[in-house]
Amino acid sequence: MSTLRAACAAVLMTLCAPAAPAAEPLSLDAAIERVLATHPELQVLGHAETARAAAIERAGQVAPLAIGVALENALGSGEAAGLKGVEASLSLASVFERAERRAARVGVAELEREGIDHERRAKRLDLAAEVARRYLDALAARALAGLAADELRQREQVLAAAQHRARSGAAPASEALAADAARLRSAGALAQAQRVEEHARRRLAVLWGASSADYTLAAADIGALPSVPAFEALRQQLQDTPEIARHAHEARLREARVQLARSESLAELQWEVGVRRLEASDDWGLIGSLSIPLGSAQRAGPAIRGAEAELAAVELEREGTTRALEATLTEAWARLDLAVSSAQRIEAELLPALTLAAKAAEQAYAAGAASQLEWVQLLAEIGATRRERVETSLDAHRARIEIERLTGQVLATTRESSP
Numbered sequence: 001m002s003t004l005r006a007a008c009a010a011v012l013m014t015l016c017a018p019a020a021p022a023a024e025p026l027s028l029d030a031a032i033e034r035v036l037a038t039h040p041e042l043q044v045l046g047h048a049e050t051a052r053a054a055a056i057e058r059a060g061q062v063a064p065l066a067i068g069v070a071l072e073n074a075l076g077s078g079e080a081a082g083l084k085g086v087e088a089s090l091s092l093a094s095v096f097e098r099a100e101r102r103a104a105r106v107g108v109a110e111l112e113r114e115g116i117d118h119e120r121r122a123k124r125l126d127l128a129a130e131v132a133r134r135y136l137d138a139l140a141a142r143a144l145a146g147l148a149a150d151e152l153r154q155r156e157q158v159l160a161a162a163q164h165r166a167r168s169g170a171a172p173a174s175e176a177l178a179a180d181a182a183r184l185r186s187a188g189a190l191a192q193a194q195r196v197e198e199h200a201r202r203r204l205a206v207l208w209g210a211s212s213a214d215y216t217l218a219a220a221d222i223g224a225l226p227s228v229p230a231f232e233a234l235r236q237q238l239q240d241t242p243e244i245a246r247h248a249h250e251a252r253l254r255e256a257r258v259q260l261a262r263s264e265s266l267a268e269l270q271w272e273v274g275v276r277r278l279e280a281s282d283d284w285g286l287i288g289s290l291s292i293p294l295g296s297a298q299r300a301g302p303a304i305r306g307a308e309a310e311l312a313a314v315e316l317e318r319e320g321t322t323r324a325l326e327a328t329l330t331e332a333w334a335r336l337d338l339a340v341s342s343a344q345r346i347e348a349e350l351l352p353a354l355t356l357a358a359k360a361a362e363q364a365y366a367a368g369a370a371s372q373l374e375w376v377q378l379l380a381e382i383g384a385t386r387r388e389r390v391e392t393s394l395d396a397h398r399a400r401i402e403i404e405r406l407t408g409q410v411l412a413t414t415r416e417s418s419p
Contacts, residue, residue, distance in 0.1 A: 024215065026216065031204065032131050038208050039208070055113070063094050068272075069090055072087040090276075091273065092272070092273055094271060095270050096271060101263040107260075108256045111252055111256050115250075115253065118242060118245055121245075134203050137394075138203075140222060140394045145193040145194050147383065151383045152187055152190050154383075155186040158179045158183075159182075178372070222393055222394065223347075225393060225396055226396055226399075234403060234406075241406060242408075243321050250314050251318075254314055262300070262304055264303060264304075265300035267294075268293075271291075272287075272288060328402070329406050332399045332403050339392045346392065347389065354382045355382065358379055358382055
């Protein structure tokens with residue numbers, strides 16, 4: 001796997017735990033490989049590179065030769081009537097092209113082809129990040145479906161307890177009926193969550209051109225949290241991003257265009273040689289000419305000034321891009337920091353406290369010392385908190401994907417127990 005794909009694949013690969021045997025589980029790396037191998041935008045760049053290669057070949061060609069035929073003293077009057085006095089000339093003409101002009105032309109064409117490499121690198125990174133985002137969404141949907149299944153089991157446990165109390169006369173039948181209605185609601189939520197998971201997997205499959213989600217995801221712990229690196233260190237890494245590299249390349253390209261425009265200000269010698277047939281004496285003679293176009297410097301002036309202005313603007317464009325990247329990085333880093341701290345608080349404090357309270361409410365209900373409502377409310381609170389834990393983890397990993405897309409660096413992962 002290439003360095004580029006490794007940087008993107010590590011977004012979730014560090015989360016992957018040994019999977020139980022499954023039918024061809026799809027890992028993030030495999031999903032990225034599928035997309036990069038088939039995506040039409042990358043294939044278009046391949047054709048563009050072929051076109052640029054042809055442009056380089058064309059730019060390196062020498063000035064063409066021109067063959068000319070001229071007739072004089074034809075179709076006139078008197079001795080020049082018809083073709084009696086015609087004089088025919090056959091000539092060969094071209095231009096003494098300066099070597100620096102051809103070199104400048106080739107340099108521009110080569111840099112234009114090099115720009116496709118930068119575009120391809122950026123496009124591959126963007127596509128890999130999009131695959132990682134959709135893969136993460138599919139993992140999150142699977143995790144939420146698992147939580148829905150757990151909640152259904154809890155509702156079934158409540159229903160069994162309510163039915164037992166109703167049979168023993170310790171509680172009215174309405175409690176069992178209410179518990180059964182809650183169970184039905186949880187069953188519907190599970191079915192909906194499973195459909196959401198299927199749609200998330202289909203969304204991922206669309207990226208490699210599939211119309212159905214006929215695959216399974218590799219096992220992964222979505223609760224594992226990314227570490228939060230120092231912001232200043234991430235900011236320094238922005239200098240190596242494809243966006244900044246493209247500006248450096250654009251500066252070289254515009255400098256080459258300035259040199260090409262300046263080469264146009266130097267007049268090039270045009271030459272012509274040939275032979276002429278002299279009709280009067282039935283002889284042949286050699287002809288030749290040299291010419292230099294006038295005003296080349298004045299005509300090239302606007303192109304030079306335009307190319308120099310574009311070159312001067314590239315640094316400002318780079319500064320603008322850098323600021324936009326820093327703004328995006330700042331937002332993503334803040335999201336990562338907030339999401340990780342929130343998830344850690346839920347994991348370390350809130351969930352243990354709610355679990356203890358729910359266990360006590362269950363025991364109190366079984367003993368007739370508490371109502372079913374108290375127990376059910378605590379179970380609902382636990383379910384909502386576990387879903388919040390998944391959402392905060394999801395937000396942390398989304399921010400991580402964006403940071404890694406911006407910097408090209410892989411962030412470490414802190415192992416936490418799954419919600």
